Every structure is written in structure tokens, then in C-alpha cells.
Amino acid sequence: MKISYNQLKTLVDFDHNPHKLGEILTNTGLEVEGIEKVDAVKGGLEGLVVGHVVSCEKHLDADKLSVTKVDVGGESLLDIVCGAPNIAAGQKVIVALVGATLYPSSGEAFTIKKSKIRGAVSEGMLCAEDEIGLGQSHAGIMVLDTELPVGSPVAKYFNLEPDYLIEIGLTPNRADAASHLGVARDIKAVNNSAIRLPDVSNFALGTSSASIDLQVEDAEACPRFCGLEIKNIEVKESPEWLKRFLNTIGVNSINNIVDITNYVCHYLGQPMHIFDADAISGDKIIVKCPTSGTELTTLDGTSRKLSGTDLAICNADGPMAIAGVFGGLKSGVKPTTKNIFLEVAYFNPVSVRKTASKHGLKTDASFRYERGTDPNMPPFAIKFAANLIQELAGGDFCDKMFDIYPSPIQNFEIDLKIKNIDRLLGKALGEELILDILGKLDISLISKSEGQLKVSVPPYRVDVTREADVVEEILRIYGFENIELSEHLSSDFIAAFPEKDPETLKVKLSEALTAQGFNEIQSLSIVRPSDNQWLEQQDSVVKLLNPLSEELSEMRQSLLFSGLNALVYNVNRRNKDLKFFEFGRTYTKNTVDGQTKIKENKVLGVWMSGNIATESWMQKTSAVNYHHLFQVVSQILTLMKVKKIDTNETANQAFAYGLEHVVRNKVLVKFGLVNPTLAAQADLKQQAFYAEFDWDLLCKLYSSENKFVEIPKYPEVRRDLSLVLNKSVKFDQIKKAAFNTEKKLLKSINVFDVYQGEKLPEDQKSYSVSFILQDEEKTLNDQQIDKTMQKLMAVFESEVGAVIRK
Structure with a gap:
């Protein structure tokens, strides 16, 4: 059921904003499923103010243009160029400020920008009625007859107060609330205010004879x-x-x-x-x-x-x-x-x-x-x-x-026992409060005796016919949240309360990685001092008091080194195509107020080396590369339902190159190509790629919720661009520039081809990029698509120095 916030105000007094009112209605049993702002005209005339034309002179280089100075209540007057024939000094006019978006009666919306028109600066726009969606006339600007001060919102002049649509999920028993009056009755009961019905006292029959x-x-x-x-x-x-x-x-x-x-x-x-x-x-x-x-x-x-x-x-x-x-x-x-x-x-x-x-x-x-x-x-x-x-x-x-009306329908008469009310409520409210709440609900008292009440319920409350129904009415107005829980409360239930069990998640990830050809390893937590030197946290290294040897004398700060040893062991035995993962621990120490504490960190490590698949007559194979690891990292994040991540290039010297995914200012995973010098130090004779996850943070971010969205009603559109770029430009720069430019229609962006070769300069590359566009409210037309792509091309040219290949 749909309710107008403004119309509710004509029936009952309340000071709550739409969202607070939604909470109140939900607490009374009228569950609010959504609240949506509805402008009287599209855009609500936002950014449009009343202005006063202080001066008006003819443009030096255009006969049909005038240069005006307009007071809009700011620190200085605005210079605005206007082409309307009826513009004159002394008028009060509608001024669209810089940044305002106009929605004309016909045509596309447009945003006002500071500009130069025939050499004259223009810091806004004086509007005709068709330019702001209030009519069809374009004969001249609208001249206002108003005492409103300059700078006042134009919406106030036209009395175009926005409304709010309140959508209520009406239960079948609440037929009485299937109207604005019905909802107002509940507000009246909660706020202790009065219903204000329209006045019909002036209704009077006429003198014409009724013929029917x-x-x-x-x-x-x-x-x-x-x-x-x-x-x-x-x-x-x-x-x-x-x-x-x-x-x-x-x-x-x-x-x-x-x-x-x-x-x-x-x-x-x-x-x-x-x-x-x-x-x-x-x-x-x-x-x-x-x-x-x-x-x-x-x-x-x-x-x-x-x-x-x-x-x-x-x-x-x-x-x-x-x-x-x-x-x-x-x-x-x-x-x-x-x-x-x-x-x-x-x-x-x-x-x-x-x-x-x-x-x-x-x-x-x-x-x-x-x-x-x-x-x-x-x-x-x-x-x-x-x-x-x-x-x-x-x-x-x-x-x-x-x-x-031959047989008038009578009110329902119901007998109530105070002890039953107290029992069903779980709290003794007292007779005075009970009668007060019933009165607010238009339920009147017929008679009362010791411990018993007889009440009269109006027939519009078709769902209130028994004692329990009346108690429910008392409870929803008194407030469910005001009934305290008993100290001895107990209940039997069958319910599922999913917990983030790290062991269960380990099994889940292990099965997923194993299905992709990975093998789980377990390695020593002790490493060589030369291994930890590759990491930046030298002052947090945990050293063994009684090491078995000089080589293995420190606790590892990363799983990387243990995994490299496992790779070397296998490669030396002619097992070169390797995919490993390990759930392990790393160790760091902290000194606070003179006290040293050792912290144990849970980590997931993933290694890839050799070929992506075993060589076979059925398929050609290729060497593992960075993008294969990136795909595995992405699949793990998807499986753990992690979203809203920031990505940075890693500065960790253990990697030749790589990325870090950051969540809430904490590094969730770092991954990339292992530094060849480090690989050579470990005696590994082939490239290795490595990813390391903060397991505790990954488990914390995991959500067992499955979220569903409606399949879009309108089709998506694909457009492709070929961009010639400097080799230093990253795809992430292109992606961010695209989504910053078009946030509504652009749904995804993807590189489907990369070219570097003799037809391009040595310091350049070519990206073939696809863009998926979709409007969730209507089918896109060619004009919208072309306009969007033109914006994107302009941004790519200005921000990343791209050359668009036609």
C-alpha cells in the first residue's frame, strides 16, 4: 500500500521526518518496506534560486544577447549572459546556479557550467518555463512577482514541496489501515494527537429535483x-x-x-x-x-x-x-x-x-x-x-x-479481564494506562467492575473481535520494545545461527583449490635469517634461544620462504608444474612499555610455478603467469564473498612486481612474481608466483548471506574502444577514470586484447577495451550511448593520454 507523507500531514499533526515516521509505523505493526522521495517536478528545481537583475546591457559582439549582473544573495553579483527578449533591469527572475541540473519539458537534462559566450563570462542561466520543466513556453524568461528575498529556493515560490512515498506491507488483518486515514489513526494513537478530517459542514442539498x-x-x-x-x-x-x-x-x-x-x-x-x-x-x-x-x-x-x-x-x-x-x-x-x-x-x-x-x-x-x-x-x-x-x-x-441503511451494523462488544491482559502482555500496565491506550484507538469503555472491563470496538476494526485482539492493540501502541524480558525466560526453538567457523572455511577453500589442481603442503615455521631479511620488519623478527643450527635460527614472518623450499624440492625431482597452498602461521614480536609480546598470525599462502597444465597431446600448455595467480586470488575472494576492496601496487621487495588488496586500511592479500634474486637464493631455477592472505581478516570478512538481485528488465549494450597508451599506464587507471566519469550506466569494463609490436612506438601499447552499458529504468537509445562513449573518450584522452584508434 502506498501512502503520501504530505497527505498524512493534512489528517494528523506530527513532527517526524519520513524515516522516523517509518520506524514508528513499523513498530505499530504497519511495516514500512520503503521510503522514496518524489519531486513535484523532476529534479525538484534544486539549484534554482530567486535573483534580482541589477543591471542589463547589450552584448558588444551579439545583437540578440544581453549581459546582466544578478544578485542571488551571495557576496558578489553574478555575470550572466541572456538571450531572452524580455530581460530588463529591476526584474526578479529564476537563476540556475553553476552546478544545477535542469530538466526541460522536452529534450535531455543538462548541467549549468561557468562559461564564456562571445567573450563575456556567464556564471549561471536565467530560465524560461520550458527550460525548468514547468511548461512549454520559450518566449522569454519567467519574471516573478514575489516578495521572497533573493537567494530563496524557487521551489518555495512555486510551492513545490517534495513529497515522500511510504510503502507499507499491509497484513491481511489490517483492513482499517488501507488508507491515509487508517495510517493517520495509528499515528494519532502513538502521538496522542487528534485526527483532522476534512470539513463537510458546508455541504447542502440543492433545489434541482432528483430524477433518479x-x-x-x-x-x-x-x-x-x-x-x-x-x-x-x-x-x-x-x-x-x-x-x-x-x-x-x-x-x-x-x-x-x-x-x-x-x-x-x-x-x-x-x-x-x-x-x-x-x-x-x-x-x-x-x-x-x-x-x-x-x-x-x-x-x-x-x-x-x-x-x-x-x-x-x-x-x-x-x-x-x-x-x-x-x-x-x-x-x-x-x-x-x-x-x-x-x-x-x-x-x-x-x-x-x-x-x-x-x-x-x-x-x-x-x-x-x-x-x-x-x-x-x-x-x-x-x-x-x-x-x-x-x-x-x-x-x-x-x-x-x-x-x-435498514439494519445498522453495531459496534463489537468485548469483555476483558485485567489479569488476562497482564498475562498476555507479560507486564502489568494498570487499568488507567490500558483505558488511555484504548481511548486513543477509538475503543470506548462501556462498563467496568473489579478486574473486568467491557469495551466497544468500532466496526471499521474488523480484526478486533476477541479479548486477545484487544490485548494485541494495547501492545502495539504501548510498544513491543517496552516489554522487558523475564530473568527466567526460556524457549524451545529450531533455528540455524551460522557461525564463522575458521575450520569449516578452511575445508571449503581447500576443496575449491584442490579442484583446480592445487596440493596442500605443511612446512617448517623456522627459516634462515637471510630469508627474513627480504622483509621490512627486521626489528620484529622472533629469534630462537637455542637454535639447532645457524641456518635455521628464526621464526618465519611469511610463508613464502617455506613454500619456495617445497618448490625447489619438487623441481629437483623433475616435478616442475606445481600449485601449492598452505594454512600456516607467521610470527612477529612487539615491544610495548618495555614488555615484549610475540604474536602468532594465521596466514594462507598460495604458490604457482612451471606450466599452468600438464603437457598433453590434447592441448597445448603455457607457463604460469601473473594473470593466472590473479584469477586464483579473485576466485578465493569471491568464494569468501569479499567486496569493496582497494588495490595498490606492492612495495614489498620480495616481489618483482605485484599488487595488494586492502580492506579497511588493512592488507588482506599481497601477491605477484617472486623476486628472481630471492628465487635464485633459494636455488629455484624457474619463475614462481606467490599470494599471501591474512587468514584472520579473511575469515572476519566472510559472510554466509546469499544476496539476490532482480534480473534487469532492460538489455545491456556493448561498445568497444581501441586505446593507444604509454606502457606506464595501468588498466586500473583506465577503469577508475571510466567509473568516475559514468557511474549510472557503466556496468563493467574489460580488456580483451593487448598489442605491442612493430606498428607502435617502443614505449607504447594498444588496449582493446569493452564497455557494458545498461540503464535499469529504460532501454538505452543511440543518442545516450554515443553521448556516454564521447564522455569516456574525452576522459581517456585528458587523464591517461590515450589516443583513440578510429
């Missing part, structure tokens, strides 16, 4: 029916305030008459229907169930056969509408309609539910009727709607208003 008679034959299916005839109305476009309200809640504006019915339905929760009075044959309306097989063409143009149990609103010739569900095509309001008949009724929920289900129809009206509406609302709603019609469409009320 009304008869209700099935009072069980239609307990109450109100009707009013109005003559000489004018069907036309709705005013802006009404269109804005309907737009906020996602309802299309049709015309002033139809829009009023939608407004009343969503505002008060009371569906209503309006008939073209001249299409009511026999000047008679009969509420009955037509004979089985009777046909009715509904507003959607579909011919439907009614059963003998479908309640319909009929005239002398047959049905005009399916009661509480859908109107008929012939009797609906048309642009030429002059006389109308308003129908506001209370229908039996069971009858409407059966009919709507039988015909497969789900409308705003049936949604409310089949759950149960307020039987006391029709007289008020018809007066409210009639006043709106007279205000927006003119017309004359006839001298008779029908209200057929």
Missing part, C-alpha cells in the same frame, strides 16, 4: 448504500495538487471526476463509483443479483457473464457495474458527461471476495471491500466527494441524498 430513484433489493450483500445526483458538471483536467498526490502513490490521472474517486478511495479508504446519469436507463438504480448469464462489458472492454450470486448495480435495462469490484463501460464518466450519480456504499466483504475471485478481478475497490470497510463512512465520504466535485468541476446538487 434508488432501490436496494439485496440488503444482505449491500447493507448500506448512499447516492447523490449532481447536474451540470464539467469534465476536465485535474488541478496540480491532485495530480501530484496521485503521481506520488502511483495512480495515473484521468480527469477531475475520476481522479476524485481515486483520491477519496486512497485518502479515506472508502471506494466509490460515479455513473453518467444520462446513461441510467429508466432513471432507476437497482442493487441486486441479476439472473445467471447476464452480460456486462466492464471498463476494460471485456464482456463478462454474471452468475446468479454476483451483486450488481443495475438500471432498468440491466447491470451497469459489478458492485464493489468494477464499473461498466457504457455508464462510466466520459469527456462529454454533464450529469452524474455518485455511489458510495458498504458491501458485504464475503460477497465481494467471491465475485472478484470468480472473475479474476483485483481492483483498488475490491481490495478494500473484500477485507471490510467502515460502514459508518459512506455519508461523510459522499459529502466530501460532492464538495470536491463542485469545487473542481462545478455542478448543482439535487434536492435528495439517498442513505439506505
Whole structure:
């Protein structure tokens, strides 16, 4: 269900912002699923202010341009070039400041920039109505008649306050809250404020004689029916305030008459229907169930056969509408309609539910009727709607208003025991507080005796019919969070509480790496002093007090050296194609306040050397390279669901080159080509690649959650560019420049070919890069795609010195 924040304010007073209001409603049982800002016009006129034209002179180099100085409330006047013929000194105008984005009535949006026009500096723009989306006129700039000070937001002048759409996941039992009034009642109960219904005291019947008679034959299916005839109305476009309200809640504006019915339905929760009075044959309306097989063409143009149990609103010739569900095509309001008949009724929920289900129809009206509406609302709603019609469409009320209500629906009377309330709540609130909360919910006290209450519940609360229901009402207004947990609380449950078990994660990663041809190794934690010298933390080396030999006398600070020894051992035995991993520990010491502490760090090491695959007649093989290791690192991060990482080049001298992935300012993994000098020191005669993960940090970042996103509705588009670059330019520079330039449409970027050779200078290379573009709200057109690619090419040329190969 969709609710307008601004319209709620017309019904009840509250000071909460939309998000705080969302929390309050959720706590009362009306779960808010989303809150979205809705601008009255696109962009909300943000960055547009009231300005005063202090001076206006003709441009020296252009007859049709003027150079103005405009006061917008800043420290200095703005120089603005304007081409409007009606510009003059002394005017108050609309000024789009530098940085403001304009959304014109037609064409693409554009952003205002400081520029030079024919040599004259222009620091903004003076706007016509079509340039800011407020109309179609481009005859000249808009001149304002206002006392607002300069610098005031233009949105304030036009009274274009933004609205907020509050989407509520309405549970089936809360039929009473299927409207702005229903939601306002809960706010009233929590805030202890009053409901402010529209004033209908000025409603008065007219003098024109009513020509239409009304008869209700099935009072069980239609307990109450109100009707009013109005003559000489004018069907036309709705005013802006009404269109804005309907737009906020996602309802299309049709015309002033139809829009009023939608407004009343969503505002008060009371569906209503309006008939073209001249299409009511026999000047008679009969509420009955037509004979089985009777046909009715509904507003959607579909011919439907009614059963003998479908309640319909009929005239002398047959049905005009399916009661509480859908109107008929012939009797609906048309642009030429002059006389109308308003129908506001209370229908039996069971009858409407059966009919709507039988015909497969789900409308705003049936949604409310089949759950149960307020039987006391029709007289008020018809007066409210009639006043709106007279205000927006003119017309004359006839001298008779029908209200057929032979068997009034009574309030529910419920007996309550204080001890049962305390037991179900888990807390004794006291009789005074209980009665106070019930009063805020329009539940009145009939009588009370010792330990017992008898209360009256209004019939619009169709879900409150038992003692337990009343207790639930008390609880949701008092607040679930205000019920303290018992010291002796216990419960039985079957639930899964996934934990980050490092051993389980080890098994998970081990299986994944083994599946890719890796073997797990276990190595000594003792290394040579010459190994640790490759690392920067010399003062944190942990030395053995009683080493077995001079060579093995220190604890390792990295798994790298132990793994290199394993590689050498295998290569010397003609086993050259190697992939290893190890879960191990490294050791460092810290001295704080004179005390030395040794820290044990858990690490995952990954080594690759030789060929990527064993040589075979079925496939050619190739030597392991840096990109193979990069792919393994990426797969591990994906498996552990790690995102939002920063990447830097590593300065670690143990690597000839490589990268570091950083999360929260901590190095998660460092990887690259092992320094050839270090490899030679270990007596390894082939290249080796190594990655080292901080295992504790990796486990901490792991998430067992599976997040799903909806498959995009609109297609993606691929565009390719060939960039000639200096060899020093990294792909990461290109990627960052691209995503900084286009954050909305650009989804991914990839290099699919690299060329270096005789056709290019020695210090240059060529990248073939693909770009995937997609708009999640609409299908991209060629103009948008070309505009985006032009922006990207300009950035590549200016920021990374690229030459675009055409």
C-alpha cells in the first residue's frame, strides 16, 4: 500500500521526518518496506534560486544577447549572459546556479557550467518555463512577482514541496489501515494527537429535483448504500495538487471526476463509483443479483457473464457495474458527461471476495471491500466527494441524498479481564494506562467492575473481535520494545545461527583449490635469517634461544620462504608444474612499555610455478603467469564473498612486481612474481608466483548471506574502444577514470586484447577495451550511448593520454 507523507500531514499533526515516521509505523505493526522521495517536478528545481537583475546591457559582439549582473544573495553579483527578449533591469527572475541540473519539458537534462559566450563570462542561466520543466513556453524568461528575498529556493515560490512515498506491507488483518486515514489513526494513537478530517459542514442539498430513484433489493450483500445526483458538471483536467498526490502513490490521472474517486478511495479508504446519469436507463438504480448469464462489458472492454450470486448495480435495462469490484463501460464518466450519480456504499466483504475471485478481478475497490470497510463512512465520504466535485468541476446538487441503511451494523462488544491482559502482555500496565491506550484507538469503555472491563470496538476494526485482539492493540501502541524480558525466560526453538567457523572455511577453500589442481603442503615455521631479511620488519623478527643450527635460527614472518623450499624440492625431482597452498602461521614480536609480546598470525599462502597444465597431446600448455595467480586470488575472494576492496601496487621487495588488496586500511592479500634474486637464493631455477592472505581478516570478512538481485528488465549494450597508451599506464587507471566519469550506466569494463609490436612506438601499447552499458529504468537509445562513449573518450584522452584508434 502506498501512502503520501504530505497527505498524512493534512489528517494528523506530527513532527517526524519520513524515516522516523517509518520506524514508528513499523513498530505499530504497519511495516514500512520503503521510503522514496518524489519531486513535484523532476529534479525538484534544486539549484534554482530567486535573483534580482541589477543591471542589463547589450552584448558588444551579439545583437540578440544581453549581459546582466544578478544578485542571488551571495557576496558578489553574478555575470550572466541572456538571450531572452524580455530581460530588463529591476526584474526578479529564476537563476540556475553553476552546478544545477535542469530538466526541460522536452529534450535531455543538462548541467549549468561557468562559461564564456562571445567573450563575456556567464556564471549561471536565467530560465524560461520550458527550460525548468514547468511548461512549454520559450518566449522569454519567467519574471516573478514575489516578495521572497533573493537567494530563496524557487521551489518555495512555486510551492513545490517534495513529497515522500511510504510503502507499507499491509497484513491481511489490517483492513482499517488501507488508507491515509487508517495510517493517520495509528499515528494519532502513538502521538496522542487528534485526527483532522476534512470539513463537510458546508455541504447542502440543492433545489434541482432528483430524477433518479434508488432501490436496494439485496440488503444482505449491500447493507448500506448512499447516492447523490449532481447536474451540470464539467469534465476536465485535474488541478496540480491532485495530480501530484496521485503521481506520488502511483495512480495515473484521468480527469477531475475520476481522479476524485481515486483520491477519496486512497485518502479515506472508502471506494466509490460515479455513473453518467444520462446513461441510467429508466432513471432507476437497482442493487441486486441479476439472473445467471447476464452480460456486462466492464471498463476494460471485456464482456463478462454474471452468475446468479454476483451483486450488481443495475438500471432498468440491466447491470451497469459489478458492485464493489468494477464499473461498466457504457455508464462510466466520459469527456462529454454533464450529469452524474455518485455511489458510495458498504458491501458485504464475503460477497465481494467471491465475485472478484470468480472473475479474476483485483481492483483498488475490491481490495478494500473484500477485507471490510467502515460502514459508518459512506455519508461523510459522499459529502466530501460532492464538495470536491463542485469545487473542481462545478455542478448543482439535487434536492435528495439517498442513505439506505435498514439494519445498522453495531459496534463489537468485548469483555476483558485485567489479569488476562497482564498475562498476555507479560507486564502489568494498570487499568488507567490500558483505558488511555484504548481511548486513543477509538475503543470506548462501556462498563467496568473489579478486574473486568467491557469495551466497544468500532466496526471499521474488523480484526478486533476477541479479548486477545484487544490485548494485541494495547501492545502495539504501548510498544513491543517496552516489554522487558523475564530473568527466567526460556524457549524451545529450531533455528540455524551460522557461525564463522575458521575450520569449516578452511575445508571449503581447500576443496575449491584442490579442484583446480592445487596440493596442500605443511612446512617448517623456522627459516634462515637471510630469508627474513627480504622483509621490512627486521626489528620484529622472533629469534630462537637455542637454535639447532645457524641456518635455521628464526621464526618465519611469511610463508613464502617455506613454500619456495617445497618448490625447489619438487623441481629437483623433475616435478616442475606445481600449485601449492598452505594454512600456516607467521610470527612477529612487539615491544610495548618495555614488555615484549610475540604474536602468532594465521596466514594462507598460495604458490604457482612451471606450466599452468600438464603437457598433453590434447592441448597445448603455457607457463604460469601473473594473470593466472590473479584469477586464483579473485576466485578465493569471491568464494569468501569479499567486496569493496582497494588495490595498490606492492612495495614489498620480495616481489618483482605485484599488487595488494586492502580492506579497511588493512592488507588482506599481497601477491605477484617472486623476486628472481630471492628465487635464485633459494636455488629455484624457474619463475614462481606467490599470494599471501591474512587468514584472520579473511575469515572476519566472510559472510554466509546469499544476496539476490532482480534480473534487469532492460538489455545491456556493448561498445568497444581501441586505446593507444604509454606502457606506464595501468588498466586500473583506465577503469577508475571510466567509473568516475559514468557511474549510472557503466556496468563493467574489460580488456580483451593487448598489442605491442612493430606498428607502435617502443614505449607504447594498444588496449582493446569493452564497455557494458545498461540503464535499469529504460532501454538505452543511440543518442545516450554515443553521448556516454564521447564522455569516456574525452576522459581517456585528458587523464591517461590515450589516443583513440578510429
